[in-house]
Amino acid sequence: SLIDDDVYATIARFQEYLRINTSHPLPDYATSTRFLLAQAASIGLHAETLEFVAGKPIVFLSWAGLRPFLPSILLNSHTDVVPAEPHKWHHPPFSASTDAAGKIFARGSQDMKCVGAQYLEAIRLLKAKGFTPDRTIHLSFLPDEEIGGHAGAELFAKSSKFQELNVGVVLDEGLASTGQDYRVFNAERSPWWMVIKARGAPGHGARMYDGTAMENLFKSLEVIRRFRTSQFDLVKSGRKAEGEVVSVNTVFLRAGSPSSTSQTGFVMNVQPSEAEAGLDIRVPSNADTRALERRIAEEWAPSSRNMSFEFHSKVPVHDMYGKLAITTADSSNPWWTLFKEGVKKANGRLGKPEVFPASTDARYFRFLGIPAFGFSPMANTPVLLHDHNEFLNKDEYLKGIAIYESIIREFATYGGPANDGESSAEL
Numbered sequence: 114s115l116i117d118d119d120v121y122a123t124i125a126r127f128q129e130y131l132r133i134n135t136s137h138p139l140p141d142y143a144t145s146t147r148f149l150l151a152q153a154a155s156i157g158l159h160a161e162t163l164e165f166v167a168g169k170p171i172v173f174l175s176w177a178g179l180r181p182f183l184p185s186i187l188l189n190s191h192t193d194v195v196p197a198e199p200h201k202w203h204h205p206p207f208s209a210s211t212d213a214a215g216k217i218f219a220r221g222s223q224d225m226k227c228v229g230a231q232y233l234e235a236i237r238l239l240k241a242k243g244f245t246p247d248r249t250i251h252l253s254f255l256p257d258e259e260i261g262g263h264a265g266a267e268l269f270a271k272s273s274k275f276q277e278l279n280v281g282v283v284l285d286e287g288l289a290s291t292g293q294d295y296r297v298f299n300a301e302r303s304p305w306w307m308v309i310k311a312r313g314a315p316g317h318g319a320r321m322y323d324g325t326a327m328e329n330l331f332k333s334l335e336v337i338r339r340f341r342t343s344q345f346d347l348v349k350s351g352r353k354a355e356g357e358v359v360s361v362n363t364v365f366l367r368a369g370s371p372s373s374t375s376q377t378g379f380v381m382n383v384q385p386s387e388a389e390a391g392l393d394i395r396v397p398s399n400a401d402t403r404a405l406e407r408r409i410a411e412e413w414a415p416s417s418r419n420m421s422f423e424f425h426s427k428v429p430v431h432d433m434y435g436k437l438a439i440t441t442a443d444s445s446n447p448w449w450t451l452f453k454e455g456v457k458k459a460n461g462r463l464g465k466p467e468v469f470p471a472s473t474d475a476r477y478f479r480f481l482g483i484p485a486f487g488f489s490p491m492a493n494t495p496v497l498l499h500d501h502n503e504f505l506n507k508d509e510y511l512k513g514i515a516i517y518e519s520i521i522r523e524f525a526t527y528g529g530p531a532n533d534g535e536s537s538a539e540l
């Protein structure tokens with residue numbers, strides 16, 4: 114329904130956002146903040162910049178509802194992106210250049226500047242059409258999601274500012290879908306990041322003897338790989354989804370006696386006395402965490418084999434009330450019903466709710482007991498987050514705006530436009 118000039122301007126605004134290099138380790142938040150505040154001004158949204166940590170701005174926008182005492186809606190996204198290796202891309206990662214098929218190439222085109230920009234466009238259109246929300250709609254653009262959200266979502270969710278918002282439901286990111294149906298996520302796996310360390314007897318590199326640090330570490334890695342295979346097989350056979358198994362990947366290995374005079378950088382004929390492996394483990398909310406902890410202590414890093422382990426991140430699977438941090442996605446949750454209705458009315462199709470295999474800021478809101486859905490409306494699109502040549506097709510981007518328009522209408526209208534006003538009175 115957008116005319117050509119509007120389409121051009123809409124895509125141009127998305128490209129402008131994509132061209133701001135907010136990649137780690139030095140995201141240009143000054144420019145992204147300026148861009149977002151300019152957008153807010155042109156749409157007519159109330160705008161604030163919150164800085165719980167200096168240099169880590171949260172852009173916080175609001176559209177006041179007619180009935181401000183109702184729980185509000187929070188449309189959340191993150192402004193940072195992961196680094197790119199420009200020489201491995203066909204189009205420079207911060208060029209946002211388009212090809213003949215309408216693909217827009219950029220780091221952040223899927224993860225997740227698309228979503229943040231789509232929220233703004235949907236609200237721009239709703240305002241232009243004279244829609245008036247009953248509920249207040251908030252938009253938060255958060256820093257540092259990719260490095261844990263500690264300076265962004267974590268402090269924001271804990272703030273009195275956040276408490277005052279009386280948020281009823283949060284939207285956050287999901288994943289692209291290769292098929293026709295959009296994907297939606299109502300939970301996520303918890304990242305457990307750990308280092309296992311083996312100690313052992315040093316000795317001459319020509320000798321074979323038992324109990325070296327390397328042998329001790331390899332024994333663990335063999336056990337860990339068997340476990341990994343068992344979990345991966347469940348996914349490959351179709352019995353479990355990616356988000357429903359425990360994944361474990363070795364992300365670094367560290368050992369050896371350094372030497373500045375050796376060509377390899379290491380002494381070649383000394384067996385080291387210490388060796389370490391870094392593991393990225395992802396745990397579904399309903400996993401048996403006690404059993405996994407026991408497995409780690411007894412099989413992956415047993416002290417009987419001179420091994421120890423240390424967690425560097427161990428995100429809980431429960432919320433602050435001790436309940437699993439899972440958002441109910443059935444008819445007992447009126448927000449779910451409204452969400453589904455919104456997608457359907459815009460002619461979108463939705464797959465079954467899934468567990469997000471990675472992690473995102475949505476967890477900080479679920480930990481407070483607030484329902485949060487992970488959703489990035491990108492159908493017919495390969496999953497390219499954190500990959501080279503990340504792209505999103507213009508048409509998918511535009512379709513997503515219409516989907517958000519429809520979801521926001523459902524969420525922001527008391528009782529939902531389709532209802533008689535009674536069914537969601539408890540909201």
Ligand SMILES: CSCC[C@H](NC=O)C(=O)O
Nearest residue numbers: 259260261304471472473
């Ligand atoms: C523990 S915070 C890590 C967040 C990161 N999010 C997206 O990739 C992830 O690794 O899943």
Ligand SMILES: [Zn+2]
Nearest residue numbers: 224225286473
């Ligand atoms: Zn993301």
Ligand SMILES: [Zn+2]
Nearest residue numbers: 195224259498
């Ligand atoms: Zn990411």
